[in-house]
Amino acid sequence: MTTRRTSDLQLIENCLREAQYSELPGYRQNKVRDSYELPGGRRLLISTDRQSAFDHVLGVVPHKGQVLTQTARYWFDETADICPNHVISYPDPNVVMVKDLAMLPVEIVVRSYLTGSTNTSLWPSYDRGERVLYGHEFPDGMRKNQQMVSPIITPTTKPMDGGHDEPLTEAEILDSQLVTTAQWEELREKSLKLFARGQQLAAEKGLILVDTKYEFGVDEYGAIVVADEIHTPDSSRYWLADTYQDRFAVGDEPDSLDKEFLRLWVMERCDPYRDPIPEIPLETLMEFSNKYIALFERVTGLTFEEPDPSIPVRTRIHDALAKALPEYF
Known part of the structure; x- marks a missing residue:
């Protein structure tokens, strides 16, 4: 893994908390x-x-936005023969220019293990x-x-107003015609x-792709296009393959490189749906950041390039956008 050149506190201070640039429209x-x-x-x-x-x-x-963008980039490239994606270009390590699609109101979640901790996960209901x-x-x-016998699809609603995802069945989708048959x-x-x-390539890197979420849209020609992100540690669960069986046998949580680490940390301290969530x-x-970087490096085979700490991430992105979109700057 990459060697850090800056202190943890400096890394937190340089995090990209928001990316609102007044020069650009439609924020x-x-x-x-x-x-x-x-x-x-x-x-x-x-x-x-x-x-x-x-x-x-x-x-x-720290570095989360960069990890997400660059991990998704790897997977978009590796799956373009299966489904077209929305990518046009990458002006910056945190930024992607995409086709503006008509997003479909259904999220497709594919699962191959009985696990999870959130309201829409399988295990709490089971x-x-x-x-x-x-x-x-x-x-x-x-x-x-x-592990289940074979992967299953567990769709949810995709509220356009930022509301909660709700579980769906195939029958409900077809009866309501949220999408056509x-x-x-x-x-x-x-x-x-x-x-x-995803499972095939992850296995080659010693990882188990446990489950994932896909979002799709329709382009101007009516073609279905995969959008948002794909197989990132935010949208997927990844476990280390070499320790999974031993940990499962004794009832321990798998060694993971994904968002579940933070979910479990929170749930050990409160009921996140009812109680205030404590400050992390x-x-x-930093441990969480290291897991995301480790996932990126293991999946892609690349070394994570830590950005220059002397340049604020927000400033670097501004300069990259000014080059990519000079008509606005």
């Missing part, structure tokens, strides 16, 4: 990404260092005694983090193929 802030709607059917996505979980922004994590989840029947006697069949097929490619210590945020 919108989401939980992690800030975006701009540009002419010509384009959208600019800037991954900040904000960290969200349980529908809250919990703080900032642990409460539910045996039909997202339209799939589960047998009695399964354990947390157990033809679109659903294509989404299901492409999602399973994308996930299979600096050392915990």
Whole structure:
């Protein structure tokens, strides 16, 4: 892993908390990404260092935005033969210029293990005694983090107003025509193929791609395009393959390189859906950052290039945007 040149406190202070640039039109802030709607059917996505979980922004994590953008870049490149993606260019390590799609109102979550900690995850519902989840029947006697016979799709709503995701079944999607029958069949097929490619390449790097979330849109020609991010540690679970079996056998949580680390830290201290979430210590945020960097390096085979600490991330992005979009600066 890359050797740090700056102190942890300096890294936190240099985090990208927001990416609002007054020169650009159509600004919108989401939980992690800030975006701009540009002419010509384009959208600019800037991954900040904000960290969200349980529908809250919990703080900032050094290098997180860069890790997300560059990890997604690897996976977009590696899966372009399966499904077209929205990428046009990468003006900066935190920034991607994309096609502005008509986003579909369904998120496709593919899962191959009975796990999770959030309200839309499988394990909490199974642990409460539910045996039909997202339209799939589960047998009695399964354990947390157990592999399922084959991957399944567990779709959720994608609220356009930033609300909560809600579980869906295939029947509900088709009955309500959230997407057309033809679109659903294509989404299901492409999602399973994308996930299979992800699991294959992750396994070659000693990782288990446990589950993931895909978002799709439709371009001006009616083609389905994968968007947002793909197989990042924010949208996916990754476990270390060489320790999974031993830890599962004794009931320990798997060694992970993903967002679940922070979710579990929070849940050990409060009920995140009812209680105030405590402030996360600096050392915990740095451990989390190291996990994301380790995931990037392991997946891509590249060494993470830590940005120049003498240049604020926000300033670097501003300069990159001025070069990419001189008509606005």
